[in-house]
Amino acid sequence: xxRNWGLPQKPDGAGFRRARSENPVAxxxxxxxxxxxxxxxxxxxxxxxRDLIVGLFRGPSLIAAIVAGGFGCWAYxxxxxxxxxxxxxxxxxxxxxxxxxxxxxxxxxxALFGAAKGAELLGVNLLSVLLLCIAGGAGAAAxxxxxxxxxxxxxxx
Numbered sequence: 001x002x003r004n005w006g007l008p009q010k011p012d013g014a015g016f017r018r019a020r021s022e023n024p025v026a027x028x029x030x031x032x033x034x035x036x037x038x039x040x041x042x043x044x045x046x047x048x049x050r051d052l053i054v055g056l057f058r059g060p061s062l063i064a065a066i067v068a069g070g071f072g073c074w075a076y077x078x079x080x081x082x083x084x085x086x087x088x089x090x091x092x093x094x095x096x097x098x099x100x101x102x103x104x105x106x107x108x109x110x111a112l113f114g115a116a117k118g119a120e121l122l123g124v125n126l127l128s129v130l131l132l133c134i135a136g137g138a139g140a141a142a143x144x145x146x147x148x149x150x151x152x153x154x155x156x157x
Contacts, residue, residue, distance in 0.1 A: 026095055027098060030099060031098075034105065034146055035142070035145075035147065036143075037106050037109065037139075037142070038105075038140065038141070038144075038145075041110075041113060041135055041139030041142070042135075042137070042140040044113070045116070045132040045133065045135040046069075046132070046136040048116070048117075049129045049133055052120065053126075053129050064133075065129070065133050069133045069134070069136050069140070070137060071137065072112075072137025072138040072141070073137035073138065073140055073141040074137075075137075076105075076142060077141055080105070083098075083101055083145060084145060105142055108138075109138060109142065112131060112135035112138060113132070113135045116128045116131035116132040119131060
């Protein structure tokens with residue numbers, strides 16, 4: 001069973017030469033860090049949203065939280081579709097492309113969380129909760145994306 005580590009597939013016997021330039025250990029390490037950032041944003045965002053509105057995850061308000069979290073998740077998947085496709089096609093990205101993508105992704109997650117906290121400071125708790133749920137959904141999708149590095153690549157068969 002082969003694994004897709006997010007690296008381009010090796011041409012005839014050039015695996016070790018390409019591994020030096022593709023940085024597989026750095027790629028995995030970077031994926032772990034980004035996954036931890038995504039999971040932390042998801043956990044903190046949903047916890048903060050629960051603290052702002054008591055009973056948020058009970059009754060009808062749960063529907064709004066799920067819709068906002070789902071929107072954040074699917075918006076992330078849509079925007080990151082080339083990275084998701086790279087996992088399934090086995091083509092992967094160069095380390096520098098992956099690094100750039102993860103830095104931009106982490107900055108966007110931080111900006112969403114910051115916008116939610118800014119809305120909270122302005123006293124607009126409902127907007128803050130919606131933004132926190134969107135950030136939580138996007139963070140969960142980011143964390144899931146990094147797990148895909150460990151999914152077997154069947155595209156090469």
